Amino acid sequence: MAETVHSTDGTTIVYETAGSGPPLILVGGALNTRQSPGGLVPLLAADFTVVVYDRRGRGESTDMPPYAVEREIEDLSALVAAVGGSAGVYGHSSGGILALEAAAAGVGISRLAVYEPPYFTTEGGDEPWQIFVDKVQALVDEGNADLAVEKFIRHTGTDFDAGMKQSPWWPALVALASTLRYDLTLTGDSVVPVQRLGRISAPTLALYGGASAAWAQASASAVATAVQNGRQDVIDGQQHAVAPEMVAPALVEYLR
Incomplete structure (x- = not known):
């Protein structure tokens, strides 16, 4: 309960x-x-x-x-x-x-x-940390949470397969896109x-x-x-x- x-x-x-x-x-x-x-x-x-x-x-x-x-x-x-x-x-x-x-x-x-x-x-460290955080947040603010999650997963070094977006669990990840900035802030540089x-x-x-x-x-x-x-x-x-x-x-x- x-x-x-x-x-x-x-x-x-x-x-x-x-x-x-x-x-x-x-x-x-x-x-x-x-x-x-x-x-x-x-x-x-x-x-x-x-x-x-x-x-x-x-x-x-x-x-x-x-x-x-x-x-x-x-x-x-x-x-x-x-x-x-x-x-x-x-x-x-x-x-x-x-x-x-x-x-x-x-x-x-x-x-x-x-x-x-x-x-x-x-992984994904070609751009400064804060610029990456801002890009992810901008995607969320623009209503493109799907791409924000994809960008984050790629940033972690995980091999991203486009087929992930067809998985039954993908919508649940997208629903959490607004909190990606929280974890990126925790991680910092x-x-x-x-x-x-x-x-x-x-x-x-x-x-x-x-x-x-x-x-x-x-x-x-x-x-x-x-x-x-x-x-x-x-x-x-x-x-x-x-x-x-x-x-x-x-x-x-x-x-x-």
Whole structure:
């Protein structure tokens, strides 16, 4: 059953819980809603009370412009408070960056795991970051959300197949195009904020896929080094879209 919590600026954040045990909040990346980690939830629910939520502007959660990373940190802080004041957190991709920023800001995160936060990424880097963000937003503002999503996917280095647009899940991605700017803002210029991450005292696991591009291992290494109590590990044979059954054992072992 969906529940709600209100963030500092009045934004309504919708979330669901499953399982039993200490709370574990899953933070999705770009073009994700609370349904996106559906395959992972049952694999964690025997050990944790798993919390999935719609980040602001997605799914059933509301939004309150203008966007700022600080607002998303407040959203996550409100969610942590709602589930008891302290929680483990697992963030995937740009959701990992959000989780790291929240931990650095002092949100009550007891243990933290991130999978391939997109630092050090250079794919599509021929144009300055802000110009790319503005182009994506302009497409959304012009009503061309379809092309905005395509441009973003190509920017990530993923091989884009025009047949994707015929897939039944494509309209759901297009519906989230207005939030692409949020994830691009989180990622910024892809430089690891070493000084901010150095504030994180919670035990932190930085994961990457063994079949991912070189930036993923570099990112995990940099994160694990920057935080006060970090380590890195590899999920063999996996890429950025890590299989739930492959990442779940590592999360249970580290976060339990």
